[in-house]
Amino acid sequence: MAESVYILCAFTSILCAVLLFRGYRANRTRLLFWASLCFVFLAINNVILYFDLVVLPPQDDLFWYRNTAAVIGMLVLVFGLTWESR
Numbered sequence: 001m002a003e004s005v006y007i008l009c010a011f012t013s014i015l016c017a018v019l020l021f022r023g024y025r026a027n028r029t030r031l032l033f034w035a036s037l038c039f040v041f042l043a044i045n046n047v048i049l050y051f052d053l054v055v056l057p058p059q060d061d062l063f064w065y066r067n068t069a070a071v072i073g074m075l076v077l078v079f080g081l082t083w084e085s086r
Helices: 002-027 030-055 063-084
Strands: none
Touching (some): 030 063
16 A cells, blocks of 8 residues: 555656656746746656665665755755745
8 A cells, every 4th residue: 555655756747847848848937947847856756765765775875865866956946946936
């Protein structure tokens, strides 16, 4: 059951990234670009999470890679929010 939730979260993040990027291409609103980049990194985070907890053996730990992708995604979004608020 948990495996399917990890996959669904990854697909949802990818779908959000694609839809936000399509919105950016249509409107050229830069905040949509920053949000789409954030969701790209969140999708990477979810894919690494799936591989870490389901595919790889327990002694292999991808904790730092997962969290690095999530932190980069959040930093990209915060940067975009502060950049566009000027």
